[in-house]
Amino acid sequence: MASPDKFNYLPKAAELVKKSQSADGLDRLKIYKNYLQAGLDALTKQFQKGTSIIQLLRARSALIDHILATSWSQFSVHSHSALIAVGGYGREELQPYSDIDILVLLNDDSEEAEDSNLELEAWLAFLWDIGLEVGHSVRTINHCEQLALEDISVATNLIESRFICGNRKLLKGLNERIKQPDFWPSEAFFKAKLDEQVARHLKFKETSFNLEPNIKSNPGGLRDLQVIQWITLKHFKTSSLHDLIKYGIFTRREYRSLLNGQQFLHRVRFALHVLTGKREDRLLFEHQKKVAEWLGFEDHDNKLAVEHLMQRYYRAVMVIRNLNELFLQIFEQEYLKLGKSAQIIDLDQDFYLHNQRIGIKTPDLFLRKPHALIKIFRHIALNPEIIQIEAKTMRKIRSSQQMVNRHYRRDAINISYFKEFLSTKQLTSRGFALMKRTNILGAMIPKFAQIEGQMQFDLFHAYTVDEHTLFLLRYIIRYNKSEYGHEFPLCRKIMKTLVDPTPLYLAAIFHDIGKGRGGDHSELGAVDALEYCHSIGLDQHISELVSWLVRNHLIMSLVAQRKDISDPDVIESFASKIPSILHLELLYVLTVSDIRATNPTLWNSWKESLLKELFLATKHYLTQSTPRANQNQMMEDTRQQVLEQFTKTGESIEPVRELLSELGNDYLLRYHPEQIIWQTEQLLSQPELPYVAIKNHRSQAGTEVFIAVEDQPDLFASITALLSQNHLNIQAATLFTSPKGLCLDTFIVLDEQGHPLSYEQRIQEIQDNLIDGLSDMDNSAISVSRAVPTRLKYFTVKTNVEFINDDNSPFTTLEITALDRPALLANIGQAFRDCDIEVHSAKIVTLGERVEDTFTVSDRNHQPIIDKNRIEKIKEHLGQAINA
Template sequence: MKTADSNSPAYNDLLSSAERIKSLRELIQQNNSNLTERFHAGIPAAELIRARSDFMDELLGACWNHFLGPDAERLALIAVGGYGRRELHPHSDIDVLILLDFHGSGADQSEEPRCRQGLADFFNLLWDIGLKPAHSVRTVDECVEQARQDQTVITNLMESRLLCGSSTLFKELWARIGPEHIWPSQEFFEAKMAEQAARYAKYHDTAYNLEPNIKEGPGGLRDIQIIGWIIKRHYNVSNLNDLLLHGWLTEAEYAELTQAQHFLWQLRFALHTLTGRCEDRLLFEYQKDLARQFGYQDPDINEAVEQFMQRYFRTVMGLERLNEMLLQLFKEAALHRDEDAVILPINRYFQAVNNYIEALHPNVFREQPLALLQIFLLLQQNATLLGIRAATIRLIRQHLYLIDENFRRNPEACRLFMEILRQPGGITHQLRRMNRYGILAAYLPAFGRVVGRMQYDLFHVYTVDEHTLFVVRNLRRFALEKHRAEHPLCNEIFQIIEKPELLYIAGLMHDIAKGSGGDHSIVGAAIAEDFCQRHEIGPRDTKLVKWLVQNHLLMSMTAQRKDISDPDVIHEFATAVGDQDTLNYLYLLTVADIRATNPNLWNSWKDALLKELYLTARWAFRRGLAKPLEQQEKINAVKTESRALLRRLGISDRTIDKVWQTVNDEYFLRYLAEEIAWHTVAISACKPGDLPLVLLRPVSQRGSAEIFLYAKDQDFIFAYSTAVLDQLGLTVFDAKIVTSADGYVLNSYHVLEQTGEPIDDHLRQTQICSRLRACLLQPSCAPLRVHRREPRQIKHFTVPTQIYFHEDPQNRYSILELVATDRPGLLSKVGQAFLQCEVRLYNAKISTIGSRAEDIFYITDQQDHPLSSERQKRQLSEAIIALVGTS
């Protein structure tokens, strides 16, 4: 649509008509529709955001002239911020400044009321037609004073454009906000660096969150803008092209920067049109549509999304590199040019300039390609070095092509890389730096394939490369005394690890085959084996690394999905691990892996569960795998320990025996001694009027809160109690159901708040107990339907419901495995299905991975026998699916 000139009769007619609000709204809608159509027709967003800015210039100019006309000599309408840069996406804020001069020398003060009324009418119209401009009204003095106090204000003013009104006022403003008056270049640079650091911290110092903010996140549009602002403040230049003209960027770097900017503009424009609002977050609900818009048409839509997001992440990684290099270059060449440089030689290839390492000449890497690895080793070995000089960062990027297959097979290159992994410090920092500059991807091509690769689920919240480097970071923290309090056992075990570098290699390789097809653990093990052989790691150590990569999920799966109170499970796990040394490595890798997968995934329950599995397996090795612990031996040991605890509490043997005579041996297999002691004290003191008994202790030996129910056996208990717990916002990790010989149930649930936090508030504990007791007293009044709100992301990651039956080696139970979408009320629905099918539940292992529930239930029929017929199993499966749904 061709827009009218701000002084044209068409605008005058619209503004003078009785239906001007409706007419202007239609004009704006027509312009928006036109821009959207042109965008979908392939017109670049760079052209369209300027077209929208130009349209707003004309519209605002016409409205301004209509209401203020000749009085505008005392006023100026100024575009600031993104609008000042002529970058208006479909729903970007329209930021304007009204500059006024009502106190100028000789001014006619009688004009002021008319101006103020005209401004009020002007802004009322803009709001009436739906523009909702972000505006401020100030004098020049007020602008200068606010800019002096706040660097964000001076940043906005630096991008100002005069739209209408007094050019004299505008020029006066510009004259008074120059760096010679306020915010000189160095102060402005330091303020912007602090602002960027705070912004990065808000996003956990990573661009690779799975729902990134394309404007504010690291590597986003703001990283480009901050470069422009700093250079503009120093040189008074206007656009990115000036970076090329002043020699700050090479042609290739300028092309990379502008291509990245255009891609992010395309993405932001698409987001705004898709959502109908100013949305800068790449939320899960938009990623599939955007992947299609950007041409990713893989039959597997999740794969298409992962390819699209990999392009995004690689783009912002490149922007982060350019941002770092340019700001470092500016600091060196512009701010500290006149300072005396302290230069110290390092070796024949490098020197230190003001504590930053620098290549001695531009041909260093061409003459000695191995220096591309050596530089990172030197940074580790010289604690006074703060980083790499900008010109050398540029040289590294320009010479990545030298890392070819001959380089990778060079024994000296292999030695250097292993030296980096064997250093006592700086491993995490240098691996991150190597990844940022492209060295890791070049040296390990398999790693290069997972750079920027996301996994489209709620479990893995980082890209594969970012997750991998977090794993290595966590492993390094286990070695450091200052982090001992986080994981004392990990710190203790790390001290006896013979070769920590093997652990780092396993960490680097454990997910390196993600997205390559096939089982990533098996494919990754083959890649790890090749790496070890190439780096001359001995056969025994190679075997260990390969085993760790192939089995890196073994410990977490055993702890979370199997009954680790069962001696047979422990023996099977210990046999698979093989020896104590391998167990040490596996435990450290498992903890580091889980903690690096999702910040919200680690909790005290997982910590305690893995620790219990580690210690139990360690005892199995000490005892000898040829002599596995017999069940009766464990039962006797638990009874002895429990009785000792109770005696110390003053409980007599007679009382203990009275309580214990009604429970079978299974009870002593499935509970810890301190749990049994707690139960025994409670039951022995319980009177008939106390039933049903509901107790909660906020911290159990397994790191979670434990809720204990003691009541007359009724089939509804599991279904109703789990519904109440879910409604209360608690996450159940483990459920044990024991029925005594005299018809009482001893049910216990291990729970945490949904945030993973413990239940440490006394009123909260009282609320939980009272709600559960009320439910058990009057089940008919307790609603089975859970009304807790489903998380926003769940609908984008539904999991097909799958039910499997497994045999119990000792033929005590049927083992039902349920894989389903983790929705509110899931456990209660499963409990209802058990009730309908007359199935008894004895134990449950609850595991949630993102949106995916992987729960194990140990069940029998009403005669306490495993489900023997296929008909029984089919009926139960159908009942569960009817309640839970197919996805």
Template sequence: MAGLDPRAHDQRLSPPELITVFKDCLRRESAQLVEWFRAGVPAAELIRARSDFMDELLGACWNRFLGPQAEQLALVAVGGYGRRELHPHSDIDILVLLDGGSAPEGRGHAGHQPALTAFFHFLWDIGLKPAQSVRTVEECIDLARDDQTVITNLTEARLIRGSAALFDALESRIGPEHLWSSHQFFEAKMAEQTARHAKYHDTAYNLEPNVKEGPGGLRDIQIIGWIIKRHYHSRNLQDLLRQGWLTEAEYTELIQAQNFLWQVRFALHVLTDRAEDRLLFEYQKELARQFGYSDPDINQAVEAFMQRYYRTVMGLERLNEMLLQLFKEVALHGDLDVLILPINENFQAVNGYVEALTPEVFRQRPLALLQIFLLLQSNTSLLGVRASTIRLIRQHLYLIDEDFRRNPEACRLFMAILRQKTGITQQLRRMNRYGVLAAYLPAFGRVVGRMQYDLFHVYTVDEHTLFVIRNLRRFALERYRDEHPLCNEIFQLIEKPELLYIAALMHDIAKGSNLDHSTLGATIAEEFCVRHGLGRHDTQLVKWLVQNHLLMSMTAQRRDISDPEVIHEFATALRDQTTLDHLYLLTVADIRATNPNLWNSWKDALLKELYLATRWAFRRGLANPLAQTEKIITVKAESRALLKRLGIADDGVERVWKTLNDEYFLRNLPEEVAWHTVAIIACPPDQLPLVLLRPVSQRGSAEIFVYAHNQDFIFAHSTAVLDQLGLTVFDAKIITTGDGYVLNSYHVLEQSGERIRDHLRQAQICAKLRECLVQPDRAPLRVQRREARQIKHFAVPTQLHFHEDPQNRYTLLELVATDRPGLLSKVGQAFRLCDVRLYNAKISTIGSRAEDIFYITDRSNRPLTSAADRRRLSETIVALVGSQ
């Protein structure tokens, strides 16, 4: 850096002039940092240059304000500043050491207080805002004794100015021989890392990762440094190489990863002009450009940049695990009795950890690269893999070539891993972490660290895949039965669970290929099954599951599953109960692994309803499908039985039902019909509109029921109110009676996916909705709810598609658009303006993308077949909701 302005040392400057000089110095230094960074100077050089500049600036301030006292105290850099790692907006942590023995208690502090107060005030006046503390050596020791974060900070301490003797006195008393032994410090840092990783769901592959704190981030490198430095009194990571902890290749990987993350973090600070360590969506496009990733499709460029990021942190996670395991073995437990137990001709157990018998094991017997994971599964007393053996696995990945993959014994070992009763998820994760899974399945290797730039998929493809397998495993275990009782029950019927795991492993393996990932994935799955000796029937089942893994979720969320013909069509596509069982389990596991916020009671109930209806169709026989008339008769009979138990007279029931058409009984469950009927009978005409809410329906959501005189505004106003109240609408049924009334049902949940549990909240919803319907002219149609921050980065072009209803009752309008506040209300307004009647709505939101299906007719209750009418409706919707 250029250094301080000479005027900074001019004793003649007035305080305001001095503040101006130092502010100018800081401004020039910051501008020069940015200029050099943009010119290509590595962040590794710049963060040290900034630290050196800060030493000079603080030293000048120290000498000016402390004067003769400057050598009686010590100005110490701690934390990242102590490591000489200062990004543009990093915290500047400083400690002022006092000589506690130079005066009676309290007087030493008081004697220096005016000068220190002036010093700190000046730093704040010039905009530095340091994190500061003033303590004696004894006070530092007292704090460090009970707080591992304090001892960690002191481990990084570096003298800037002042008394070297005072600083040495501190250094001499914070070693592991005095407090926080190496073992205690190691255990504390491991617990801290475990807790920190848990905050990020134990995965580095979040869509908006934290470069500093997330798993595999800079903090994981610092953990290694702190532990090694404390044990060996070393000062930098190069000591890991000199002392044999890392090979040259591993040290190079560590430093390159650290430098890359420094580049990313530095770029974030420059881009945001603040201490920002999160790779938020709004920064990813610009950073991809800065790092040289270009593609006509900017999303592809972002995905390529983020794949580099994820692969980098995955490598750091692996190095972190290996080094901490090695430290535990050598430095902490090296002097303990070693218990060695033979396992086989390749491995032994050393204090419970698997170790290769010789460094030549994998070169001489490459299949041991798979055998080790099977050993860990079959022997649950084994705790993990010795660090030296992790290193050997990484060094011998090149042996997993095409000949290896086609070796029948390798195929047998891999299938044996998938067929074990325990440890499948754990060992597949370990295989992925060590690079074995990518080497054995090259197609899987291509999706390692691959993100999808949207709000729907919150994990990388490989991480999502392993979460799917984890979910499937949980279905098999009794201790997780309460999470998904039906899934647990069905899993017990699965004869070969490994087929499910293969389908899960393959279902997204072709993501990013620019082809239909389901079709290409099915081809890859078929080749895998043939190579691994699966029979024709099993191969076809796996291939079908991969090809159709989205079929059940799409049918449940986008089709009217109350229609027997939809159920029959779905059942015909599946062909048999076995396929249904496998697809249901895979679908639930897949949705739950895509985004933790996507799964809710509505999806659970909807998929369960589709599963049970299809199972009944198979039991009835596909050659004997349920007719609509038969279903209507059944619904009416079951509804009457419920009403009889409630003591409702038949004449009242008949008075209500005679105004309802068959469509109503086809699309509502018996308990819904009974609830509606009781409500209508009990409501005098002068009390309309009637608005009721029951917090839990059979479909897992709250149901809001509206009974009112038919008016065109009801859907638009109702959805506007529900949206404004922070509710998510999943389904809307619009029934018009023969005598001019409407029965509207809305299935809703809170935006968080939770049910509406609070009674006051339920009353508020009903009151607000009724108020809107009573005074429609005063009801605002514009939703004022704030749009999610990420939405603007994932705008979806508005698309409208018209489809014919097989029964020729409606026209199906498919709307794809950005899911912005008020979307449904605007669509409702468009229907009103275009004289279109709405009968049913299936609402589905995938990240920022709304995919809604509307069942509509014209004013005369006929399908909307006119090209002119369709064009008018399309133009009106686009005008109201926007083109994207």
């Protein structure tokens, strides 16, 4: 047990003994609390001075050692037992608020008195009272051995146990047992720890790049490093990772990289513990800014301090993850000799496949044939049986990456192999993933290296820019595989007919490459893409196609989610920006994949249906040989479709004809024929008003709520409030008022999980609630109270209200950007009421913490809002309502 006096900045050990020896009760409690706090204060000061984090963790362990040993003696706990530190505490890697894992070790033949058990309970209660979170176990040596043989986690704790006080012989006896050859032999221990790691990585979807990572458990986190430590300790009987150099597992450079990554993560975790005042291993958004400040990061170069912190973090975990995999593979092959009997398959004259790993046949391959640095990834991309790169080959690739310089990138042979890789319809995304992880992708495309580990401090993007790009490529390549064709059949169809995927792959790589540099990342990326395509000699039309896709990669999503895509003018305007069917098809695949890869919570069936509808409508427009129909023709076509549908029923269509005439021509332009047929069926059933009908939208992607009610003030505000009160998220709204004052409003909604409604009981409950609320508008509460999620409090989004008047439109377009919060739309609806604004349609877009909603509005007389003074007053009122 190390004494805290070894670390001269900690409070003196003798002070605690002297002050607490004669104290009792509350006085003793206060003395220990003060000593513990003084130790934490001293460690915090040293941290801010830049003292080695490894030393600080050992100092914290020494401080706790002294507190435990001194109090153990004063409570006279189990005089014939031993107090043992286990887990991270046993390794002397104790963070400020980590659990204190201890083992009270008893002799197998000991018969402790009942009063000793009471003393142990009193001692443990005392430790909790002074502020230590103690995880304890009381076991005999035999019991320890039995449990350890059954549970790998118990065995792991025991092999890194450390004596604190008591009977030292007991720990010696335990160590003799656990060092026996049959106690978790190296191979069994290795396989068990590997299984643990695989299961843990799966919980985090195999990515190290979540924007709110768990420093300890995420792939590449401290737990990955501890796996190396545990296997090293078990097999080589050493706790020093430096010894792995002499065993030929790590080079000196790799060891230093591992150590640097470890120390950085420890410093982040230390800061996180101190700032939160508790055991916290998740680097949540609410903590990231404070941690960045504590670690000395500053805002500059178009990046926030928090973004600099996180980029450093992601690069550290990538190093640890890579070295973890390298260690496991070398240990498995060289020390356990596993997989030696697996068949070696020749892939070509340079590469072989062994045990699902690709390797090089000669150590000097990359020197003799530099293009092999690219060729290997084409093998990986086309062969799903290749899971990994052999450790020695991986090391050769990394040590050869400096070859990929300007001269390498200009060499005709190297370029031809890279172009071949890009033009291949890949069957697995591992080619791109491993090319990125070995730094070859960043070397081949230097601008890509600049975004590695680049994060954006928002809720919209769930991953770093480079990891998001890999997810995007993974989705695109997934469309090549027939077994996934049912997921997105339209994307699958496009990819199947695509002759050369090069433009799509390059557009995916470059679409966000301009982020972090300031300015419009789409424009910056388009310029970069064009320059790069020219540099590798792609044809002009392909280069321009890639650049166009990058420049316009957001446009399809914006139109689908913010515009009325049932309006032929919207389709015509969008189609005018699309040079060809190929541009449209690739843009569609890129857009679908981009949204899916941005954040798993953002993609829903409604967005899918909007994009598909926009794609099909635009494709039809681009392929038609005659000019589009005018509005009169469209109205007549719609009227005819509706009448023909009712004619099939054999009943008189006169009531239908009369109803359509009563509703007017605008109604026929506002809704899709299928919606008109359904709404007409509802209205002809002679319902009492207000009337509510609910069904799945024709796309099956959302739930359509149809409301028929007499026109009255504040209707939009009331309906949005009622829908919000029922925990529904509005995606879109179409609002229509007939000449006789009948309001026919349709809202597309999803539940709180982003799904259409599916349970009849829930649908009936919502229907009843809406009818009750609309039947008593005077007494119906239109306010909504729903708690603001904690994470939203740490983001700022500037509220922006923009009025747009177009000579071709009879109404005004109102665009609102604001911080998302529960019931925001209901608050906006109330502001519309206060400002005498009529709402005709709405498009609701939520992008993480930000909403970008678009409304078609008018005054009460159905005239556009053009008076500048009035617009300024409305903006002010809306701003107050949004930020209330």
